[in-house]
Amino acid sequence: MRALRQARNATLAELATETGLTASTLSRLENGRLRPTLEQLLPLARAHGVPLDDLVAAPLTGDPRVHLRPVRRNGLTVVPLTRRPGGVQAYKVVHPPAGQAPTMELQTHEGYEWFYVLNGTVRFLLGEQEFRLGVGEAAEFDTRVPHWIGSADSRPAELLTLFGAQGERAHLSPSQH
Known part of the structure:
Protein backbone atom coordinates (compact mmCIF):
# COMPACT_ATOMS: atom_id res chain seq x y z
CA MET A 1 0.00 0.00 0.00
CA VAL A 56 -4.84 -7.86 -0.59
CA ALA A 57 -1.69 -9.46 -1.99
CA ALA A 58 -3.53 -12.24 -3.78
CA PRO A 59 -1.31 -15.33 -3.94
CA LEU A 60 1.16 -15.39 -6.79
CA THR A 61 0.30 -17.76 -9.61
CA GLY A 62 3.87 -18.45 -10.67
CA ASP A 63 3.49 -16.02 -13.57
CA PRO A 64 6.56 -13.71 -13.47
CA ARG A 65 4.97 -11.07 -15.71
CA VAL A 66 4.16 -7.73 -14.14
CA HIS A 67 0.62 -6.73 -15.02
CA LEU A 68 0.90 -3.04 -15.73
CA ARG A 69 -1.89 -0.84 -14.41
CA PRO A 70 -1.29 2.84 -15.13
CA VAL A 71 -2.32 5.36 -12.51
CA ARG A 72 -3.05 8.94 -13.56
CA ARG A 73 -2.06 11.44 -10.89
CA ASN A 74 -1.35 15.16 -10.97
CA GLY A 75 -1.17 15.15 -14.77
CA LEU A 76 1.32 12.25 -14.85
CA THR A 77 0.79 8.68 -15.98
CA VAL A 78 2.61 6.37 -13.55
CA VAL A 79 3.02 2.67 -14.30
CA PRO A 80 4.30 0.65 -11.31
CA LEU A 81 6.82 -1.93 -12.54
CA THR A 82 7.47 -3.63 -9.18
CA ARG A 83 4.99 -5.23 -6.81
CA ARG A 84 6.99 -6.10 -3.74
CA PRO A 85 6.69 -3.81 -0.72
CA GLY A 86 9.73 -1.96 0.58
CA GLY A 87 13.10 -1.60 -1.08
CA VAL A 88 13.63 0.14 -4.38
CA GLN A 89 10.47 0.63 -6.45
CA ALA A 90 10.49 0.96 -10.26
CA TYR A 91 8.04 3.03 -12.31
CA LYS A 92 7.55 4.17 -15.87
CA VAL A 93 6.46 7.82 -15.66
CA VAL A 94 5.03 9.78 -18.59
CA HIS A 95 5.16 13.57 -18.17
CA PRO A 96 2.74 15.60 -20.34
CA PRO A 97 4.10 18.11 -22.87
CA ALA A 98 5.52 21.36 -21.45
CA GLY A 99 2.76 23.76 -20.44
CA GLN A 100 0.25 20.95 -19.84
CA ALA A 101 1.58 19.93 -16.42
CA PRO A 102 -0.80 21.16 -13.69
CA THR A 103 1.96 22.70 -11.53
CA MET A 104 5.66 23.44 -11.61
CA GLU A 105 6.23 23.62 -7.85
CA LEU A 106 9.46 22.26 -6.43
CA GLN A 107 8.81 19.42 -4.01
CA THR A 108 10.76 17.61 -1.30
CA HIS A 109 10.19 14.27 0.40
CA GLU A 110 12.18 11.45 1.96
CA GLY A 111 13.92 9.12 -0.43
CA TYR A 112 16.42 8.80 -3.21
CA GLU A 113 15.50 8.81 -6.89
CA TRP A 114 17.17 7.74 -10.12
CA PHE A 115 15.63 8.29 -13.55
CA TYR A 116 16.54 7.43 -17.13
CA VAL A 117 15.02 9.24 -20.11
CA LEU A 118 13.35 6.72 -22.44
CA ASN A 119 11.73 9.22 -24.81
CA GLY A 120 11.51 13.00 -25.19
CA THR A 121 13.46 15.75 -23.47
CA VAL A 122 13.25 16.40 -19.73
CA ARG A 123 13.55 19.66 -17.86
CA PHE A 124 14.93 18.87 -14.40
CA LEU A 125 15.10 21.46 -11.62
CA LEU A 126 17.22 20.47 -8.61
CA GLY A 127 17.64 23.14 -5.97
CA GLU A 128 18.92 26.23 -7.80
CA GLN A 129 20.16 24.25 -10.83
CA GLU A 130 18.36 23.47 -14.09
CA PHE A 131 19.22 20.60 -16.44
CA ARG A 132 17.92 19.31 -19.77
CA LEU A 133 18.25 15.59 -20.33
CA GLY A 134 17.63 13.70 -23.55
CA VAL A 135 17.06 10.09 -24.51
CA GLY A 136 19.61 7.81 -22.87
CA GLU A 137 20.62 10.26 -20.14
CA ALA A 138 20.08 9.60 -16.43
CA ALA A 139 20.11 11.50 -13.15
CA GLU A 140 20.13 10.52 -9.49
CA PHE A 141 19.41 12.71 -6.50
CA ASP A 142 18.38 12.95 -2.87
CA THR A 143 14.67 13.84 -2.89
CA ARG A 144 15.07 16.02 0.21
CA VAL A 145 16.58 18.59 -2.20
CA PRO A 146 13.76 20.67 -3.77
CA HIS A 147 13.12 19.28 -7.27
CA TRP A 148 10.76 19.23 -10.24
CA ILE A 149 10.78 17.03 -13.36
CA GLY A 150 8.78 17.63 -16.52
CA SER A 151 8.81 17.61 -20.30
CA ALA A 152 11.00 20.30 -21.83
CA ASP A 153 9.05 20.70 -25.07
CA SER A 154 5.79 19.99 -26.90
CA ARG A 155 6.20 16.20 -26.62
CA PRO A 156 5.55 13.96 -23.61
CA ALA A 157 8.65 12.77 -21.77
CA GLU A 158 8.88 9.10 -20.74
CA LEU A 159 11.13 8.09 -17.83
CA LEU A 160 12.15 4.89 -16.11
CA THR A 161 12.29 5.87 -12.44
CA LEU A 162 13.70 4.02 -9.44
CA PHE A 163 12.68 5.32 -6.04
CA GLY A 164 14.13 4.07 -2.77
CA ALA A 165 14.16 4.84 0.92
CA GLN A 166 16.65 7.46 2.06
CA GLY A 167 20.22 6.28 1.55
CA GLU A 168 19.48 3.63 -1.06
CA ARG A 169 20.97 4.24 -4.49
CA ALA A 170 20.74 2.54 -7.84
CA HIS A 171 24.19 1.47 -9.02
CA LEU A 172 25.14 0.25 -12.43
CA SER A 173 28.43 -1.57 -12.78
CA PRO A 174 30.11 -2.78 -15.94
CA SER A 175 29.85 -6.50 -16.46
CA GLN A 176 32.95 -8.51 -15.67
CA HIS A 177 34.56 -10.08 -18.72
Whole structure:
Protein backbone atom coordinates (compact mmCIF):
# COMPACT_ATOMS: atom_id res chain seq x y z
CA MET A 1 0.00 0.00 0.00
CA ARG A 2 2.87 2.36 0.77
CA ALA A 3 4.31 1.88 -2.74
CA LEU A 4 0.96 2.80 -4.31
CA ARG A 5 0.73 5.94 -2.19
CA GLN A 6 4.34 6.91 -2.94
CA ALA A 7 3.82 6.34 -6.68
CA ARG A 8 1.14 9.01 -6.47
CA ASN A 9 3.36 11.30 -4.36
CA ALA A 10 0.55 11.42 -1.80
CA THR A 11 1.03 11.96 1.92
CA LEU A 12 -0.80 9.96 4.56
CA ALA A 13 -2.84 13.10 5.35
CA GLU A 14 -3.86 13.52 1.70
CA LEU A 15 -4.83 9.85 1.42
CA ALA A 16 -6.78 10.13 4.69
CA THR A 17 -8.80 13.01 3.22
CA GLU A 18 -9.45 11.03 0.02
CA THR A 19 -10.51 7.83 1.74
CA GLY A 20 -12.12 8.99 4.97
CA LEU A 21 -9.69 6.84 6.96
CA THR A 22 -7.41 8.36 9.59
CA ALA A 23 -3.71 8.89 8.87
CA SER A 24 -2.97 6.68 11.90
CA THR A 25 -5.07 3.83 10.46
CA LEU A 26 -3.39 4.21 7.06
CA SER A 27 0.05 4.12 8.68
CA ARG A 28 -0.81 0.94 10.60
CA LEU A 29 -2.17 -0.66 7.41
CA GLU A 30 1.01 0.23 5.50
CA ASN A 31 3.23 -1.15 8.28
CA GLY A 32 1.27 -4.39 8.60
CA ARG A 33 0.21 -3.65 12.18
CA LEU A 34 -3.47 -3.68 11.20
CA ARG A 35 -5.33 -6.15 9.01
CA PRO A 36 -7.52 -4.27 6.53
CA THR A 37 -11.27 -4.70 6.39
CA LEU A 38 -13.33 -4.57 3.21
CA GLU A 39 -14.67 -1.17 4.35
CA GLN A 40 -11.06 0.11 4.40
CA LEU A 41 -9.94 -1.61 1.19
CA LEU A 42 -12.72 -0.26 -1.05
CA PRO A 43 -11.88 3.46 -0.63
CA LEU A 44 -8.16 2.65 -0.85
CA ALA A 45 -8.62 0.79 -4.15
CA ARG A 46 -10.67 3.71 -5.50
CA ALA A 47 -8.11 6.31 -4.38
CA HIS A 48 -5.19 4.38 -5.89
CA GLY A 49 -7.10 3.36 -9.02
CA VAL A 50 -6.25 -0.33 -8.61
CA PRO A 51 -8.27 -3.56 -8.27
CA LEU A 52 -8.83 -4.99 -4.78
CA ASP A 53 -6.54 -7.93 -5.65
CA ASP A 54 -3.60 -5.52 -5.73
CA LEU A 55 -4.29 -4.44 -2.16
CA VAL A 56 -4.84 -7.86 -0.59
CA ALA A 57 -1.69 -9.46 -1.99
CA ALA A 58 -3.53 -12.24 -3.78
CA PRO A 59 -1.31 -15.33 -3.94
CA LEU A 60 1.16 -15.39 -6.79
CA THR A 61 0.30 -17.76 -9.61
CA GLY A 62 3.87 -18.45 -10.67
CA ASP A 63 3.49 -16.02 -13.57
CA PRO A 64 6.56 -13.71 -13.47
CA ARG A 65 4.97 -11.07 -15.71
CA VAL A 66 4.16 -7.73 -14.14
CA HIS A 67 0.62 -6.73 -15.02
CA LEU A 68 0.90 -3.04 -15.73
CA ARG A 69 -1.89 -0.84 -14.41
CA PRO A 70 -1.29 2.84 -15.13
CA VAL A 71 -2.32 5.36 -12.51
CA ARG A 72 -3.05 8.94 -13.56
CA ARG A 73 -2.06 11.44 -10.89
CA ASN A 74 -1.35 15.16 -10.97
CA GLY A 75 -1.17 15.15 -14.77
CA LEU A 76 1.32 12.25 -14.85
CA THR A 77 0.79 8.68 -15.98
CA VAL A 78 2.61 6.37 -13.55
CA VAL A 79 3.02 2.67 -14.30
CA PRO A 80 4.30 0.65 -11.31
CA LEU A 81 6.82 -1.93 -12.54
CA THR A 82 7.47 -3.63 -9.18
CA ARG A 83 4.99 -5.23 -6.81
CA ARG A 84 6.99 -6.10 -3.74
CA PRO A 85 6.69 -3.81 -0.72
CA GLY A 86 9.73 -1.96 0.58
CA GLY A 87 13.10 -1.60 -1.08
CA VAL A 88 13.63 0.14 -4.38
CA GLN A 89 10.47 0.63 -6.45
CA ALA A 90 10.49 0.96 -10.26
CA TYR A 91 8.04 3.03 -12.31
CA LYS A 92 7.55 4.17 -15.87
CA VAL A 93 6.46 7.82 -15.66
CA VAL A 94 5.03 9.78 -18.59
CA HIS A 95 5.16 13.57 -18.17
CA PRO A 96 2.74 15.60 -20.34
CA PRO A 97 4.10 18.11 -22.87
CA ALA A 98 5.52 21.36 -21.45
CA GLY A 99 2.76 23.76 -20.44
CA GLN A 100 0.25 20.95 -19.84
CA ALA A 101 1.58 19.93 -16.42
CA PRO A 102 -0.80 21.16 -13.69
CA THR A 103 1.96 22.70 -11.53
CA MET A 104 5.66 23.44 -11.61
CA GLU A 105 6.23 23.62 -7.85
CA LEU A 106 9.46 22.26 -6.43
CA GLN A 107 8.81 19.42 -4.01
CA THR A 108 10.76 17.61 -1.30
CA HIS A 109 10.19 14.27 0.40
CA GLU A 110 12.18 11.45 1.96
CA GLY A 111 13.92 9.12 -0.43
CA TYR A 112 16.42 8.80 -3.21
CA GLU A 113 15.50 8.81 -6.89
CA TRP A 114 17.17 7.74 -10.12
CA PHE A 115 15.63 8.29 -13.55
CA TYR A 116 16.54 7.43 -17.13
CA VAL A 117 15.02 9.24 -20.11
CA LEU A 118 13.35 6.72 -22.44
CA ASN A 119 11.73 9.22 -24.81
CA GLY A 120 11.51 13.00 -25.19
CA THR A 121 13.46 15.75 -23.47
CA VAL A 122 13.25 16.40 -19.73
CA ARG A 123 13.55 19.66 -17.86
CA PHE A 124 14.93 18.87 -14.40
CA LEU A 125 15.10 21.46 -11.62
CA LEU A 126 17.22 20.47 -8.61
CA GLY A 127 17.64 23.14 -5.97
CA GLU A 128 18.92 26.23 -7.80
CA GLN A 129 20.16 24.25 -10.83
CA GLU A 130 18.36 23.47 -14.09
CA PHE A 131 19.22 20.60 -16.44
CA ARG A 132 17.92 19.31 -19.77
CA LEU A 133 18.25 15.59 -20.33
CA GLY A 134 17.63 13.70 -23.55
CA VAL A 135 17.06 10.09 -24.51
CA GLY A 136 19.61 7.81 -22.87
CA GLU A 137 20.62 10.26 -20.14
CA ALA A 138 20.08 9.60 -16.43
CA ALA A 139 20.11 11.50 -13.15
CA GLU A 140 20.13 10.52 -9.49
CA PHE A 141 19.41 12.71 -6.50
CA ASP A 142 18.38 12.95 -2.87
CA THR A 143 14.67 13.84 -2.89
CA ARG A 144 15.07 16.02 0.21
CA VAL A 145 16.58 18.59 -2.20
CA PRO A 146 13.76 20.67 -3.77
CA HIS A 147 13.12 19.28 -7.27
CA TRP A 148 10.76 19.23 -10.24
CA ILE A 149 10.78 17.03 -13.36
CA GLY A 150 8.78 17.63 -16.52
CA SER A 151 8.81 17.61 -20.30
CA ALA A 152 11.00 20.30 -21.83
CA ASP A 153 9.05 20.70 -25.07
CA SER A 154 5.79 19.99 -26.90
CA ARG A 155 6.20 16.20 -26.62
CA PRO A 156 5.55 13.96 -23.61
CA ALA A 157 8.65 12.77 -21.77
CA GLU A 158 8.88 9.10 -20.74
CA LEU A 159 11.13 8.09 -17.83
CA LEU A 160 12.15 4.89 -16.11
CA THR A 161 12.29 5.87 -12.44
CA LEU A 162 13.70 4.02 -9.44
CA PHE A 163 12.68 5.32 -6.04
CA GLY A 164 14.13 4.07 -2.77
CA ALA A 165 14.16 4.84 0.92
CA GLN A 166 16.65 7.46 2.06
CA GLY A 167 20.22 6.28 1.55
CA GLU A 168 19.48 3.63 -1.06
CA ARG A 169 20.97 4.24 -4.49
CA ALA A 170 20.74 2.54 -7.84
CA HIS A 171 24.19 1.47 -9.02
CA LEU A 172 25.14 0.25 -12.43
CA SER A 173 28.43 -1.57 -12.78
CA PRO A 174 30.11 -2.78 -15.94
CA SER A 175 29.85 -6.50 -16.46
CA GLN A 176 32.95 -8.51 -15.67
CA HIS A 177 34.56 -10.08 -18.72
